[in-house]
Every structure is written in C-alpha cells, then in structure tokens.
Amino acid sequence: MKVFNIESNDKFDLFSKEFWIKIVIMTIAIWIVSFTGLVESSDGPHYALLAALIISLLNAFLRPLLSFISMPLILSTFGIFMLFINAIIILLTSALLKPHFVVSGIWNALFFSIIVTILTFVMNLPRKIKKVQNNIFDGGNDADDSYNKTRENINQKNNTDSSNRFDDDPFNDDPKERNYTDYEDVN
Numbered sequence: 001m002k003v004f005n006i007e008s009n010d011k012f013d014l015f016s017k018e019f020w021i022k023i024v025i026m027t028i029a030i031w032i033v034s035f036t037g038l039v040e041s042s043d044g045p046h047y048a049l050l051a052a053l054i055i056s057l058l059n060a061f062l063r064p065l066l067s068f069i070s071m072p073l074i075l076s077t078f079g080i081f082m083l084f085i086n087a088i089i090i091l092l093t094s095a096l097l098k099p100h101f102v103v104s105g106i107w108n109a110l111f112f113s114i115i116v117t118i119l120t121f122v123m124n125l126p127r128k129i130k131k132v133q134n135n136i137f138d139g140g141n142d143a144d145d146s147y148n149k150t151r152e153n154i155n156q157k158n159n160t161d162s163s164n165r166f167d168d169d170p171f172n173d174d175p176k177e178r179n180y181t182d183y184e185d186v187n
Contacts, residue, residue: 021127026052029119038112040102047100054093063089086113 031048033039066085067074073081087109094103103109 023052025123026120029116033115038108043100051093051101058089
C-alpha cells in the first residue's frame with residue numbers, strides 16, 4: 001500500500017522496509033554528527049530520529065520546489081548551490097525541533113549536511129554493493145526482464161508472420177542454401 005502516489009519512485013513509501021532502513025541510517029548519522037558541536041543541543045537519539053523523518057519529508061516535498069526556483073543558481077554553480085539547499089532544509093528542521101535539536105547558522109548547517117551525507121553514503125555502501133551483486137548474479141532487474149519479454153514477443157511475431165520468407169541469412173544469394181517457407185521448391 002503506497003501512501004504517496006509517485007510513479008516509478010518507491011523512495012517515499014512509508015510502509016516499505018527500504019524507507020525505514022534509510023531513516024534508521026540517517027538517524028545514526030545525525031546522532032553521530034550531534035557529538036561534533038555543529039548541533040548546539042541534542043537531547044538524544046529519539047530527536048535524531050525525528051530530525052531524520054522531518055528531513056526526509058522536507059526533501060520529498062520542499063526540495064523539488066527549492067530546486068526549481070533556484071535552477072539558474074544551480075546551473076551557474078554547476079550544482080554546488082544544492083549544498084545550500086541542503087543547509088536550508090537542515091535549518092528548517094532545526095527551527096521545527098527547537099530547543100531539542102538546534103543547528104545555528106548557515107555554515108554549521110552546511111557542514112552538518114555534508115557530514116551527514118558522507119556518513120549516510122558510507123553506511124549505505126554495503127547495501128548498495130549487495131544490491132548490485134544481486135542484480136548482476138541474479139540475472140538483472142525488472143527493466144531487463146521487460147526488455148527480454150518484448151524481444152521474445154517480437155521474435156515470436158516475426159516467426160509466425162508470413163512476410164518473413166527466409167529462416168536463415170536473407171543476404172545469402174545461393175538459392176539452394178535458402179530455406180523457403182511459403183514459395184515453390186527450388187531444384
């Protein structure tokens with residue numbers, strides 16, 4: 001059951017195992033970064049969990065709007081301005097969770113978001129490697145399967161179509177080597 005109707009993106013399915021694993025990993029990263037001094041007051045891991053949930057929701061709904069509005073800045077800075085969008089989301093989270101989770105200043109929010117991103121990436125790396133290995137050794141993913149089924153349907157259609165006269169090489173000029181399916185027999 002999907003809460004959000006977002007096609008081709010299961011990232012925000014609140015009932016999926018994948019979503020909650022990402023939230024737990026982000027919670028651990030936020031909790032670790034809270035010991036660096038970038039967070040002025042953090043009352044424990046349960047506020048880190050709440051911060052991770054709020055950041056995820058803001059990333060889902062506010063980040064696309066901020067990205068669209070600031071597209072000229074993003075393009076002119078070759079994407080570096082996205083770091084400041086991350087910092088804005090951290091500051092909004094801090095404002096929502098004030099006095100329990102406070103990140104003051106744009107620079108602290110910027111460094112906070114960079115460190116959380118790096119920690120989250122490192123903690124997600126074994127899962128991503130396992131996912132890639134499963135895709136390689138288990139024969140690929142659904143997109144490959146749908147491609148293969150489409151190719152099979154095309155091949156079946158071509159084999160039953162009467163306009164396809166030759167079973168083998170159509171560029172073979174020797175009539176004795178051709179396999180005719182619906183024309184006269186060649187001596």
